[in-house]
Amino acid sequence: MRFVPTPEQDDFAGSLERLLGAAGTVGVARAWAADDTGPGLALWRRLAEQGVSALLVSEEAGGMGAGPVEMVLVLEALGRHAVPGPWVESVAFLPVLLGDGPVVEALAEGAVGSVALAPHVPHALDADVADHLYAVVDGGLVGASAGERHTSVDRTRRLFTLAPDGAPQAGAGDLGRAFDTAALATAAQLLGAGERLLADTVTYVKQRRQFGREIGSYQAVKHRLADVRIALDFARPLVHGAALADPATFCRDVSAAKLAAADAAYLASRVALQAHGAIGYTLELDLSLWITKVRALVAAWGTTAFHRDRVLAALVAERGAVS
Template sequence: MSAAETDDRAESIRMIRDSAAAVAPRGGDLKRVRDLRWQDPGFDAGLFRQMGEMGWIGLRVPEALGGAGLGVAEMCGLAEELGAGLVPEPLIPCALSAQLLAACGGKGRLPALLAGDAVVLTAWQERADTLEVPGSPDAPRRFLPMAAGADVFLLPLREGGRLALYELPAERCAPAVERTQDGGNLGTLQPNLQDATKLADDVGTALADALDEAALVTAAYLLGGMERAFAMTLDYLKTRQQFGKIIGTFQALQHRAADVRMQVALTRASIDSAAAALDAGAAGDARRAAVSRAKARAAEASLRVTRECIQLHGGIGYTDDYDAGLYLRKAMVLANQYGSASLHRRRFMAASPEVEE
């Protein structure tokens, strides 16, 4: 990539980040996020529509099918900003669905999804902590994020050794919904094939690629959250006094803060490297290794960083009224989404046989 192309790419990512300020301004309060917790559907449908109008849902969809046709780095930059603001709208799972529908040639509810007029979730997961898609016709599909607000479900089914894709209206099979630690919800769907419409005969490769990207973009969201939690913690250390001194001058706390900063920096490096690899066309083991390295680090670091931030705040950090705790709760929900740290470490080792245990 030439210097001019590199500069153009950096400008594109900067513009995407800036556009996120309309939804999640850096340093803004979290009143909207608090108000949506423990409510159905757990997000603002009007704001989700606005995300569609801004082109975010179709960021990775080709322009010929109504998307923006941008890269993984742009998507990660956007997710990082949304993570900093704890935005609850299901952009990542809906972007995954948009990529699947694009692989079907734009069939089904793709136009409505790209416009933000329909929340389309892909019901692919049958058990905890996996990226495998068995496609069993009668198995419940689990861990559907923000399922209480879904309009349509996409259902991958194994047929003749291939993974077909079906579309199923939510009103024909209401999912069972349970609350999550951050105030959102997860759904369990029992497939109802009688009301399903077949969209494609084989989406196996497209779904595997989309799941990889969803894992990486989730890592970027976690990065934004841990970075914002750390910034809040630094502000607290610079203003809180104890024994007549600013607590940020205590050497023990400075050392702990330095460790947190290192975790954030290492996570960013892993995500940037993985996004660059995917945008450069990495495939097979190289693609899986890059994604898994980033997701494993982000999943582990997000929990470590947010817990450390709570402790550095002292007693006030444990209260629900203080914003630092919201970032820990979000990390607890998302750390295992699209694969836990342990799963991705195993996948990285399998994809990188030259790395010793």
């Protein structure tokens, strides 16, 4: 499958890239990690004005009526710029599960939503700033309130235990489809973060000199960076292909995309850390924002073991159906 964005998709992605490139997202992410959510929420509103929050919301509900392809392009950009906040929950999971109604209309306009979905999402992201907070209990969505706070390896991921305390929410969507859409959005974030790690590392090895030469001129360094480039290039068509997948294979294709994106981004983070040497371990280095984010997203919305089992089960089932 050859994925080629339409001119409209390219224009949308380009305008988003320009906005994020000028938004000082590193400072926003560092402030968010320090519980100063003001700059992050201001950026959230700007992105909502661009239509990011309304991507998967139908036009009848005040949204853009776009699809998974546009969502992947947007979430990849958010990952590339380390934009904090519960974007997967607000843009992907809740709109797909709820379908329509006042909550979805509010999300399309820029309201913040978050959710806990055990066992894959045991804690809600940024529950303290969410306008709409839910937990999935026995396959149904119920209102919830924030409880105990937990620490993530990614300091921009502020996690909370939820206590269900609201009425069940009627949803027009399928829980499985919503989960898979969120997993695909996470894969896109991983792809974007991996690309940023590679780009920043390539820039660094062209500047850092050792023994009278740029370290990027050594074959060992070149080969490691080439391995990352290949891994990301193999992951990209799986992520974009899952966005175009037939409903019958969406589950399998999303799991394959999440696996490939997680492996590629994690490799990018390891190589970036090694290439930067001792400074790579410091929180003061901006690179740490992407390294820790990748580590957290690898297990978000389904671990690698979970998604690997799903791919295997799907392939076994398909083979049995053919025979």
